[in-house]
Amino acid sequence: MGGMSQSFTDKLAARIKETGSALCVGLDPRPGMDDLEAIPALLRKVVEETAPYAAAFKPNIAYFEAMGLRGLEILEDLLPDMPKDVPVVLDAKRGDIGETQKYYAHAYFERLGVDAVTLSPFMGYDTLEPFLNYEGKGVYLLAVTSNPGSADVERQELAGGRRVFELVGDMVLRSVREGCKTSVGMVVGLTNADSSILERIPDAPLLIPGLGAQGGDLSCLSGSGHVAPPLINVSRGIMYQNPELGFAEKAAGFAQRIREALNY
Numbered sequence: 373m374g375g376m377s378q379s380f381t382d383k384l385a386a387r388i389k390e391t392g393s394a395l396c397v398g399l400d401p402r403p404g405m406d407d408l409e410a411i412p413a414l415l416r417k418v419v420e421e422t423a424p425y426a427a428a429f430k431p432n433i434a435y436f437e438a439m440g441l442r443g444l445e446i447l448e449d450l451l452p453d454m455p456k457d458v459p460v461v462l463d464a465k466r467g468d469i470g471e472t473q474k475y476y477a478h479a480y481f482e483r484l485g486v487d488a489v490t491l492s493p494f495m496g497y498d499t500l501e502p503f504l505n506y507e508g509k510g511v512y513l514l515a516v517t518s519n520p521g522s523a524d525v526e527r528q529e530l531a532g533g534r535r536v537f538e539l540v541g542d543m544v545l546r547s548v549r550e551g552c553k554t555s556v557g558m559v560v561g562l563t564n565a566d567s568s569i570l571e572r573i574p575d576a577p578l579l580i581p582g583l584g585a586q587g588g589d590l591s592c593l594s595g596s597g598h599v600a601p602p603l604i605n606v607s608r609g610i611m612y613q614n615p616e617l618g619f620a621e622k623a624a625g626f627a628q629r630i631r632e633a634l635n636y
């Protein structure tokens with residue numbers, strides 16, 4: 373590409389086109405349910421079997437931190453062996469003063485080498501800036517999360533009729549206006565993604581958790597008019613639900629349902 377590296381959004385769009393799948397496979401190993409030393413092999417099996425249907429993988433760092441130093445070692449060992457053509461989104465939901473965010477950005481983009489991370493934008497745009505100058509990388513800002521409590525702050529109406537999550541959309545647009553190298557998208561939970569929400573969200577890459585165990589309904593996504601590449605995440609639905617089915621079979625089933633709902 374003329375010496376310029378590909379943006380995270382372009383990489384993701386290419387992967388979705390190649391696989392015909394917008395499924396994001398969540399990697400959330402549960403130390404209480406699995407023997408700690410069985411987790412590395414479990415993760416490798418999930419990755420290997422679901423990769424043909426995966427537009428991206430999403431490990432949530434909470435599950436690795438819950439295993440202590442061994443958990444972080446498991447994550448650090450796994451990441452270099454992940455398929456190179458499948459982007460990895462680390463779900464970390466970090467938000468702190470800029471000085472501290474510099475170290476999170478270094479940890480995730482440079483040390484762990486993931487392609488994208490989730491961030492909490494609620495401390496303001498300056499806290500995102502340390503992440504915004506990374507060519508080929510992406511961030512997803514929490515906007516309308518999938519939990520019921522997204523009504524407490526994120527979906528609250530402001531004086532003038534706009535809603536709090538629209539301020540997060542403004543940050544996405546600001547990053548584009550300022551020519552940031554990092555691709556900036558938003559997290560929108562499937563359980564809360566009705567048309568009154570989607571019509572107020574800019575056309576940015578969306579990370580959409582809530583399919584499977586949380587019961588989100590894919591039909592709310594049809595006809596949203598968004599063209600930026602979406603990722604629909606399933607974690608427990610692939611790793612832990614319906615254990616009589618293989619990981620590949622479950623991933624193929626979700627990929628198919630997503631394809632039909634998004635009509636591509």
Ligand SMILES: O=c1ccn([C@@H]2O[C@H](COP(=O)(O)O)[C@@H](O)[C@H]2O)c(=O)[nH]1
Nearest residue numbers: 432517518561581584585586606607608
């Ligand atoms: O709004 C949000 C933001 C992040 N998540 C994360 O996605 C997965 C969902 O797991 P399931 O097992 O498919 O429910 C998990 O890592 C959450 O922390 C979310 O659910 N909602």
